[in-house]
Amino acid sequence: MTTNNPRRGSQWARSTWKRALEGALISPLFDDGTMIISSDHNDGVLLNVQALDQEEDNTTGKNKQADQGLQFPPRQSVLTRLTALIVEMQHASTGLPTVIQSFKGICDTSSCQATCGMNAPCAKTGVPDAFMASTLIQWLTTTLDITSYGEACHLATMMCRMGFIFPCTTEWNASELSVGVQDDNVFYRYQTPYHWPSENLAATENDHACYLLSREMNPDFAPLDEYETKCLAHLEKMLSHQWGFSNRATAVKENLLQQCCITDQYIKRWQEYAFWKINRPQCHKRSAGGLNTESWNSCLRGLNRNLPSENPKPTVVSKKEKKKTLGASPSRILKSSCTRIYTVCTEWYIFDPFTIDDPMYYNPWKSDTVQGAWPIVPTEESGPYITQCKSWARNFDILLKDELGLNYFTEHLKKEFSEENLSFYLDCVYLRSAPQSEVEELIKNIFSEFISPNAATPINIDTQTMNQVKQEMKKNKTRYTFDMALEHIYKLMKKDSYKRFVNSNIYKDALANSKHPCKPPKEKIRLPKLILRIWRLSQFLPKNKPGDADVERGEMPTLGN
Amino acid sequence: MAGNKNASHVDTIESLKKEAEQLRKKLQEDRKNLNDAELFAMGKKPETLNLSFQVRCRRILKGHTSKVLDMDWSLDKRRIVSSSQDGKILVWDAFTTNKEQAISLPTTWVNACAYAPSGGSIACGGLDNKCSVFPLHSATSTSGSGGTTSSSSNKPAVTSSAGQGDSTAGTIMQQRKVVAMHTSYISACTFTHSDYQILTASGDSTCALWDVESSQLLQSFHGHQSDVMDAALSPCETGNLFISGGCDKTAYVWDMRTAKCVQSFQTHDSDINSVRWFPTGEAFATGSDDATIRMYDLRADREIACFSKDSVIFGVNSIDFSVSGRMIFGACNDYLVHAWDTIRGVKLGALFGHENRVSCLKMSPDGTAFCTGSWDSTLRVWA
Numbered sequence: 001m002t003t004n005n006p007r008r009g010s011q012w013a014r015s016t017w018k019r020a021l022e023g024a025l026i027s028p029l030f031d032d033g034t035m036i037i038s039s040d041h042n043d044g045v046l047l048n049v050q051a052l053d054q055e056e057d058n059t060t061g062k063n064k065q066a067d068q069g070l071q072f073p074p075r076q077s078v079l080t081r082l083t084a085l086i087v088e089m090q091h092a093s094t095g096l097p098t099v100i101q102s103f104k105g106i107c108d109t110s111s112c113q114a115t116c117g118m119n120a121p122c123a124k125t126g127v128p129d130a131f132m133a134s135t136l137i138q139w140l141t142t143t144l145d146i147t148s149y150g151e152a153c154h155l156a157t158m159m160c161r162m163g164f165i166f167p168c169t170t171e172w173n174a175s176e177l178s179v180g181v182q183d184d185n186v187f188y189r190y191q192t193p194y195h196w197p198s199e200n201l202a203a204t205e206n207d208h209a210c211y212l213l214s215r216e217m218n219p220d221f222a223p224l225d226e227y228e229t230k231c232l233a234h235l236e237k238m239l240s241h242q243w244g245f246s247n248r249a250t251a252v253k254e255n256l257l258q259q260c261c262i263t264d265q266y267i268k269r270w271q272e273y274a275f276w277k278i279n280r281p282q283c284h285k286r287s288a289g290g291l292n293t294e295s296w297n298s299c300l301r302g303l304n305r306n307l308p309s310e311n312p313k314p315t316v317v318s319k320k321e322k323k324k325t326l327g328a329s330p331s332r333i334l335k336s337s338c339t340r341i342y343t344v345c346t347e348w349y350i351f352d353p354f355t356i357d358d359p360m361y362y363n364p365w366k367s368d369t370v371q372g373a374w375p376i377v378p379t380e381e382s383g384p385y386i387t388q389c390k391s392w393a394r395n396f397d398i399l400l401k402d403e404l405g406l407n408y409f410t411e412h413l414k415k416e417f418s419e420e421n422l423s424f425y426l427d428c429v430y431l432r433s434a435p436q437s438e439v440e441e442l443i444k445n446i447f448s449e450f451i452s453p454n455a456a457t458p459i460n461i462d463t464q465t466m467n468q469v470k471q472e473m474k475k476n477k478t479r480y481t482f483d484m485a486l487e488h489i490y491k492l493m494k495k496d497s498y499k500r501f502v503n504s505n506i507y508k509d510a511l512a513n514s515k516h517p518c519k520p521p522k523e524k525i526r527l528p529k530l531i532l533r534i535w536r537l538s539q540f541l542p543k544n545k546p547g548d549a550d551v552e553r554g555e556m557p558t559l560g561n
Numbered sequence: 562m563a564g565n566k567n568a569s570h571v572d573t574i575e576s577l578k579k580e581a582e583q584l585r586k587k588l589q590e591d592r593k594n595l596n597d598a599e600l601f602a603m604g605k606k607p608e609t610l611n612l613s614f615q616v617r618c619r620r621i622l623k624g625h626t627s628k629v630l631d632m633d634w635s636l637d638k639r640r641i642v643s644s645s646q647d648g649k650i651l652v653w654d655a656f657t658t659n660k661e662q663a664i665s666l667p668t669t670w671v672n673a674c675a676y677a678p679s680g681g682s683i684a685c686g687g688l689d690n691k692c693s694v695f696p697l698h699s700a701t702s703t704s705g706s707g708g709t710t711s712s713s714s715n716k717p718a719v720t721s722s723a724g725q726g727d728s729t730a731g732t733i734m735q736q737r738k739v740v741a742m743h744t745s746y747i748s749a750c751t752f753t754h755s756d757y758q759i760l761t762a763s764g765d766s767t768c769a770l771w772d773v774e775s776s777q778l779l780q781s782f783h784g785h786q787s788d789v790m791d792a793a794l795s796p797c798e799t800g801n802l803f804i805s806g807g808c809d810k811t812a813y814v815w816d817m818r819t820a821k822c823v824q825s826f827q828t829h830d831s832d833i834n835s836v837r838w839f840p841t842g843e844a845f846a847t848g849s850d851d852a853t854i855r856m857y858d859l860r861a862d863r864e865i866a867c868f869s870k871d872s873v874i875f876g877v878n879s880i881d882f883s884v885s886g887r888m889i890f891g892a893c894n895d896y897l898v899h900a901w902d903t904i905r906g907v908k909l910g911a912l913f914g915h916e917n918r919v920s921c922l923k924m925s926p927d928g929t930a931f932c933t934g935s936w937d938s939t940l941r942v943w944a
Contacts, residue, residue: 314784314822348885
């Protein structure tokens with residue numbers, strides 16, 4: 001395993017990008033390549049896990065600068081889709097309509113000519129290709145068929161947080177940004193593809209330093225925030241050996257920028273501002289979503305997906321064989337499968353708390369109080385709950401997993417003199433998940449109790465199954481030894497006993513006796529208690545952010561009519 | 562002459578390209594028709610009940626200081642175990658939002674956690690490549706408020722700590738039992754139908770079945786070409802099947818007894834993050850980074866539904882069905898939970914609340930609520 005693969009200019013960057021495309025790579029943070037990456041000749045990449053762990057530790061210290069965690073490209077599929085969306089937005093006829101936005105201080109002919117480096121007359125009247133948040137949201141809603149205003153706003157916000165569009169202002173940060181909310185005066189532009197997350201992988205520390213230096217030189221555009229000042233100081237220490245170079249590079253860049261017209265200068269500065277706001281946000285506990293909160297775990301996964309796998313692909317039962325055994329045509333089978341799913345969905349709704357339409361039904365989670373709101377465990381005396389009881393009639397497996405249901409079922413089986421079937425079933429199920437040390441004894445017990453010719457309570461299985469079981473026992477006693485018999489008994493119970501149970505008096509009485517869980521009683525409230533209750537209630541409800549009170553609760557006003 | 566040849570070459574290429582494009586479009590349409598024709602068409606029948614989507618956040622559980630990676634419900638329907646990036650595992654009573662127990666692991670990134678059926682212990686694993694089982698305080702086992710309704714409760718639980726009150730870091734680590742050892746990170750772990758067996762899925766592209774008492778490997782399942790991200794056991798107690806999904810975009814159905822792969826499905830365009838069974842165990846759904854949720858049927862041996870929308874762009878991290886299977890909830894990287902109508906294929910709505918990507922979602926055992934955990938370090942219960 002060769003170590004230490006330092007940056008080698010554009011060639012390295014290109015291969016890095018290629019591997020990142022497969023979602024398998026991290027890029028080193030520091031210019032001196034202190035991140036240990038090794039690559040073998042198969043072009044796979046292996047990580048030094050301890051170094052990453054240390055990196056993580058370093059960033060959890062108190063003086064954590066703007067999240068200088070490792071820079072990882074987010075998984076590509078999202079970026080591809082977002083890029084496609086942006087491209088669609090920019091389509092000439094069906095895309096987002098843009099305007100030339102007038103902006104105070106630029107392209108006002110007199111002041112522009114005074115400060116502009118170009119001597120030729122300027123035809124610009126404002127910032128081109130701009131759009132308001134409302135236009136964007138309207139377009140997203142119609143093109144993507146979004147039904148709620150809140151969702152469209154959220155999608156626009158996510159596009160901004162991923163760095164594809166940006167507001168032309170200098171008073172925002174990625175974590176608090178909310179497109180479409182209280183931003184009537186702000187207009188947006190598309191981010192230049194150079195700064196797209198899909199194009200620009202590793203924003204180096206040197207780049208960051210140059211950016212902060214140029215911000216320092218132009219406090220009129222946007223003065224440095226406190227965290228940015230700290231960051232700059234830290235960078236100066238870190239890059240002290242090449243600080244002169246950084247300064248010179250910044251000076252050159254500024255010089256070039258001054259030669260552009262004022263509008264272009266603003267646009268370029270806004271673009272850069274947006275890029276670095278996303279990539280080096282101010283760090284706080286719940287830091288903004290975006291590129292740099294992707295942690296290396298998202299990259300560790302699937303790390304070697306492009307290496308030839310050591311695993312042979314599993315041999316699946318061939319499709320031809322399957323066809324023979326099933327006998328029916330694929331479309332018939334598909335139809336019957338869909339019918340089964342449809343039937344389950346439409347018949348089980350009566351005990352599904354999310355779809356139930358019984359006004360008397362009480363869901364404890366929806367209660368306002370906590371004291372006494374949790375329903376008591378049902379017993380045979382108190383009777384089962386309605387939803388519980390109804391579910392027993394719908395599906396045999398549900399009945400078998402419900403303790404109370406089993407009690408009723410056992411009673412019914414006693415009347416039919418076939419309760420040994422259920423005992424056998426339960427013992428076998430326990431055997432299959434039993435501790436390995438108990439397996440042998442359990443097999444012996446089950447055999448002597450249910451299967452052997454001298455069994456006290458023999459189960460009713462046909463001779464073929466009996467022979468199969470005996471063969472299994474001779475061969476190799478495992479926890480799956482009784483599977484054949486178990487399947488037989490399960491089918492038997494399902495076809496006979498279960499069907500009769502559902503129509504039996506025992507079940508019908510239980511159903512008649514069943515009720516919904518009780519709502520907690522409303523107590524007479526005196527004023528201090530009322531205040532206390534309101535305070536308690538406020539602890540449970542989510543805190544509303546200013547401006548989107550309804551959005552928090554998933555109840556959103558729909559657009560227009 | 563040469564020029565003409567070049568021109569004809571170019572023409573051929575162009576026409577071939579056009580043909581390929583046409584074929585592709587036709588294939589897409591055919592595929593769409595085949596899928597639409599069945600399940601969603603049935604859902605359009607007039608007698609199908611219309612759904613009203615009125616889900617809200619009912620509880621917010623705050624206590625983690627870092628990203629929440631995984632969570633699981635206890636069978637008593639109100640307790641939750643959650644694990645996070647800083648190595649902490651918390652056991653909550655979600656109904657009262659009280660924290661009942663905290664365990665600190667020496668490693669970070671606890672990707673998976675699971676509650677034992679008896680409620681007496683929890684399993685967790687992550688970047689340490691191990692899955693460990695911890696006993697819970699006897700106070701948090703099933704007693705008093707809310708009992709289990711599982712048939713396995715008539716057998717004794719594994720271990721329960723005799724001590725009362727808080728467990729210090731020393732004692733809880735002493736009671737730790739390392740059960741599973743993989744060669745890469747653990748991405749998912751779950752108890753099978755009892756406290757004595759654990760099924761794990763790992764980044765080393767294998768799944769494995771372990772005996773808790775002896776930490777013995779009972780069975781291992783090889784076949785995935787890349788990391789396995791999730792595994793789920795069939796809800797049928799008599800079934801031997803479980804499903805797994807991984808970064809090779811494939812979902813496999815395995816037979817636990819023979820360790821053989823019984824079926825495979827590959828229609829996703831990107832990593833599968835989550836697999837869940839349909840309530841009857843005849844079908845299952847997978848959530849993927851390609852922003853779609855797809856449903857596969859075992860008997861039909863193919864994909865039968867694809868839940869996608871142009872406005873849903875971010876990958877799906879975790880999914881779950883409601884009790885009847887009528888609704889599917891998907892937790893996405895755009896911080897939202899999207900809800901779909903299974904038989905109609907329409908998106909019912911989106912739930913706002915989390916401030917960072919939602920990493921896990923699970924329905925409670927009786928389906929009255931579901932819980933989501935997010936990178937914003939909170940968990941939310943919705944009903």
